[in-house]
Amino acid sequence: MHHVKVHTFEGPLDLLLQLIEHEELDISQVALAHVTEQYLQALEKADNISAEDLADFLVVAAKLLLIKSRILLPQLAVEGAEEATDLERQLKIFKEYLEASRNIAKIIHKRRFTFGRGKPAMLIEEKFSPPEALGVGDMRELFLSVLRDIEPVIALPKAVIEKTVSISEKIEIIRALILDKAIVSFHNIMKDSKTKTDVIVSFLALLELVKQRTIVVKQGALFTDIAIERLDSPPAI
């Protein structure tokens, strides 16, 4: 496995696209499986991913895992085909808009700015015109409602996965899952799951919950039990 140098990336799709383009591949299931390991390595080395963005990276990691496992172990490929093609389509669409944003950057760079006028054209006389029926009590209520609207904004950075589990620990979980032994260990966790497909679907469901920030996944060390905790506060916005 060779290491690929990636430029700074903004999100999971940006990173994936860079990896695939570096390998000069078209976006496909095979290409996605091909860059899975590189994706995880890049993620591990990155030290600028905030805790709240991590969930988004992990969701993509889980999909890559599914795609790779479908290719490595075709007998698993009973369900989850939809999720696999989802990522492929999502990445293709992301690429379209990424290219469009580069075109827009070029247009802005031409500095063909237009200007409006700051004031009305006619001399509108400044005339004291207070709002009708506004009392000091209303203003207090308005101010309190403004404060209430701010609450979720302040809470926003807190409504994320706790940093107790480092990025590298989580990456290890996912990387291990790609290997056979991880699938075995995952069986231990999901003892009640009847088929291997069940296991993967359960794992994806788990990650979806992580993404929705309703639970926190904690694991002390690799292969120890995964603890699932419910977050107290729902996502802010």
Added chain:
Amino acid sequence: MLEQKIEALLFLAGRPLSVKKLCELTEAKKTDVEKAADALVTQYESRSSGLLLQKASDSYQMVTHPDVRSLAQAYAKEEVSSELTKPSLETLTIAAYRGPVTKAELEQIRGVNCSLILRNLLIRGLVEAAYDKTKATTVYQVTHDFVRFLGLAKVDELPDYLKLHDHETLLKLLNPDANPQEENLPAV
């Protein structure tokens, strides 16, 4: 006559006026106002004027033509900070092509949570939020302040607008059953 009225109002205001506001002031129907305003936009583009009428989402603004940018900027004494980070640019691009767009759609396309970036763009006045009754959710679209960076009369003059505005694959992704009534965004 309606065209003249709209032209006069946009000149007087200098700021963007919404279709709703134009309807109130001219006492005309929405479809008539939109038709007349769009005709004006085309008219200003076709004659080599020093002015342009810009359309952003559901409002219009009279602005100086990009050809006289440096003179207009010097006179307006307006500092233009068009520096945009990559995430801002991506978000604005999707809002420009797809707007009005929900936060869920934005996040589906970008693959990341967009709460903070949207808040920053709202504060900078490059994106505005509106409540969509049909979708029962907030939708986002680009503002005149953003379109003024582009120097275009309308966002649909952006390259590949039709392809990216009504992207077949995108619609399939957002709506796998290809059933426009269903609003079921698939879980990512």
Added chain:
Amino acid sequence: MLEQKIEALLFLAGRPLSVKKLCELTEAKKTDVEKAADALVTQYESRSSGLLLQKASDSYQMVTHPDVRSLAQAYAKEEVSSELTKPSLETLTIAAYRGPVTKAELEQIRGVNCSLILRNLLIRGLVEAAYDKTKATTVYQVTHDFVRFLGLAKVDELPDYLKLHDHETLLKLLNPDANPQEENLPAV
């Protein structure tokens, strides 16, 4: 090209510009400016526009056509005396409880751009702007007229003024040091 420049300048000014001023701004000769401006006057007359260019002794002005005079008056009235929207009332309230407040603080608190709302509150004489030397920026507060309208002698007589002026929630939002996680906010 000179015609476009003059047209743009007359729009931006919204008031008469002397030939001398136009010469300075466009860096053109007096005879050329007059020739171009006169051509514009004719052009505006010939197309049935809602606008006119008026020539006085030695100045030019862009004005609305006499045919739409009543509409122009309706617009002027609308700017100062239409009902204040909820976003406007919120901004006014923040200026009252939190004033003197900068535009940036107002926008952080409300989460949206406040340029147009502030412009309107200033025209209505509800809010006034002052330059704060320490902050080296413009700050906004409610006017004496508005405080009197509320039946108060001073703004700090508003209910719960002390508690709300420096409310903990505001401090957390506006003071990044008190909230280390804010460092994660991406630059726009």
